[in-house]
Amino acid sequence: xxxxxxxxxxxxxxxxxxxxxxxxxxxxxxxxxxxxxxxxxxxxxxxxxxxxxxxxxxxxxxxxxxxxxxxxxxxxxxxxxxxxxxxxxxxxxxxxxxxxxxxxxxxxxxxxxxxxxxxxxxxxxxxxxxxxxxxxxxxxxxxxxxxxxxxxxxxxxxxxxxxxxxxxxxxxxxxxxxxxxxxxxxxxxxxxxxxxxxxx
Amino acid sequence: xxxxxxxxxxxxxxxxxxxxxxxxxxxxxxxxxxxxxxxxxxxxxxxxxxxxxxxxxxxxxxxxxxxxxxxxxxxxxxxxxxxxxxxxxxxxxxxxxxxxxxxxxxxxxxxxxxxxxxxxxxxxxxxxxxxxxxxxxxxxxxxxxxxxxxxxxxxxxxxxxxxxxxxxxxxxxxxxxxxxxxxxxxxxxxxxxxxxxxxx
DNA sequence: TGATAATTAGAACCATCATTCTGAAATTGC
DNA sequence: GCAATTTCAGAATGATGGTTCTAATTATCA
Numbered sequence: 001x002x003x004x005x006x007x008x009x010x011x012x013x014x015x016x017x018x019x020x021x022x023x024x025x026x027x028x029x030x031x032x033x034x035x036x037x038x039x040x041x042x043x044x045x046x047x048x049x050x051x052x053x054x055x056x057x058x059x060x061x062x063x064x065x066x067x068x069x070x071x072x073x074x075x076x077x078x079x080x081x082x083x084x085x086x087x088x089x090x091x092x093x094x095x096x097x098x099x100x101x102x103x104x105x106x107x108x109x110x111x112x113x114x115x116x117x118x119x120x121x122x123x124x125x126x127x128x129x130x131x132x133x134x135x136x137x138x139x140x141x142x143x144x145x146x147x148x149x150x151x152x153x154x155x156x157x158x159x160x161x162x163x164x165x166x167x168x169x170x171x172x173x174x175x176x177x178x179x180x181x182x183x184x185x186x187x188x189x190x191x192x193x194x195x196x197x198x199x200x
Numbered sequence: 201x202x203x204x205x206x207x208x209x210x211x212x213x214x215x216x217x218x219x220x221x222x223x224x225x226x227x228x229x230x231x232x233x234x235x236x237x238x239x240x241x242x243x244x245x246x247x248x249x250x251x252x253x254x255x256x257x258x259x260x261x262x263x264x265x266x267x268x269x270x271x272x273x274x275x276x277x278x279x280x281x282x283x284x285x286x287x288x289x290x291x292x293x294x295x296x297x298x299x300x301x302x303x304x305x306x307x308x309x310x311x312x313x314x315x316x317x318x319x320x321x322x323x324x325x326x327x328x329x330x331x332x333x334x335x336x337x338x339x340x341x342x343x344x345x346x347x348x349x350x351x352x353x354x355x356x357x358x359x360x361x362x363x364x365x366x367x368x369x370x371x372x373x374x375x376x377x378x379x380x381x382x383x384x385x386x387x388x389x390x391x392x393x394x395x396x397x398x399x400x
Numbered sequence: 401t402g403a404t405a406a407t408t409a410g411a412a413c414c415a416t417c418a419t420t421c422t423g424a425a426a427t428t429g430c
Numbered sequence: 431g432c433a434a435t436t437t438c439a440g441a442a443t444g445a446t447g448g449t450t451c452t453a454a455t456t457a458t459c460a
Binding site for chain 2: 027107120123148161163172182189
């Protein structure tokens with residue numbers, strides 16, 4: 001592969017990601033993907049194999065970006081664990097609001113996941129890993145006395161997951177960034193130790 | 201319309217509801233709908249007009265059932281407001297788990313809502329009404345001192361909505377009834393006044 | 401430059417599916 | 431019991447869209 005071919009491919013995946021993100025899998029037409037990536041049909045099929053394979057590449061790219069952001073932020077001693085969760089979640093919410101399109105992974109989990117076994121398996125794996133990372137963060141928070149004592153780290157991680165999934169659905173239904181952040185902040189407030197008359 | 205025709209139509213809507221619930225809008229084929237309803241193509245088109253119109257009838261039926269269950273439960277003095285929320289939510293979660301298919305309305309909001317303006321409008325209206333009902337319940341809970349003081353009724357209602365939406369996505373991805381209930385219970389615990397060492 | 405190979409744009413192919421049409425079967429009303 | 435209407439099952443229709451093919455163009459390299 002030529003040295004620039006890899007860069008082109010990364011660019012193509014990024015462009016395709018935007019199309020799939022907004023339109024989902026079924027409604028992303030090859031024509032749109034061709035236009036967005038700048039590749040033509042022939043090159044697109046030669047490079048990736050087909051629509052599904054291109055999508056899987058997009059999905060992996062999307063997941064990897066998120067996961068590494070999370071791990072980096074969690075590992076950064078400048079952030080406490082609750083701040084790390086907040087930082088990553090706000091990043092995701094901003095992206096959702098910009099596109100009015102929820103989380104790429106979850107959108108498609110609902111859609112193509114029903115038909116293509118490989119997609120739903122991959123999404124399940126990815127979601128599990130993200131939930132584990134959140135549980136890790138909440139475990140640290142618990143040790144620091146920052147977690148609502150009525151809730152275990154495992155429960156809290158599942159709650160955070162459902163919250164982000166729900167926020168994604170709301171984003172797709174036209175909720176504003178502000179509204180999405182409010183919902184997320186409420187969840188964080190509920191997870192934190194309760195200090196009456198002193199909200200975050 | 202013959203006296204039995206109305207009953208037949210209700211039955212047909214109920215049968216179609218199951219198909220749309222599991223398959224979504226696009227992937228529910230007319231053939232499946234014909235088989236499920238017992239109507240044939242001709243009758244189906246004559247009675248409802250088309251796939252979209254049939255779906256709108258299904259959507260209204262679904263919403264009406266949920267809304268009236270909620271209002272009845274909320275009005276019943278046997279339940280406190282938090283119990284009413286719990287009762288209705290558990291009903292919905294059971295239905296989701298049975299079908300492995302989340303909430304009919306939200307599934308389709310993500311899917312067909314992108315294309316058919318009328319569907320997304322209707323879903324938005326329905327969701328707003330449900331959120332209002334939850335806010336009403338939480339206002340009552342606040343008055344009884346049963347709401348986490350870090351959270352307002354409005355915020356709590358939005359959190360509950362996102363929780364149910366998120367739970368729906370999880371259901372569609374194969375989560376068990378037990379797992380779904382755990383996530384919901386965590387949310388309720390987070391919304392309730394914190395009593396350490398004494399979880400619900 | 402000239403012959404070979406790669407790339408392009410768009411047409412062709414094929415499958416799917418909502419909708420409509422059609423001729424046969426059943427039902428109704430008299 | 432028969433004519434008129436309604437209902438049926440399945441075949442045509444028409445549109446969409448993923449994939450493949452093709453003929454023309456461009457690039458490569460001796």
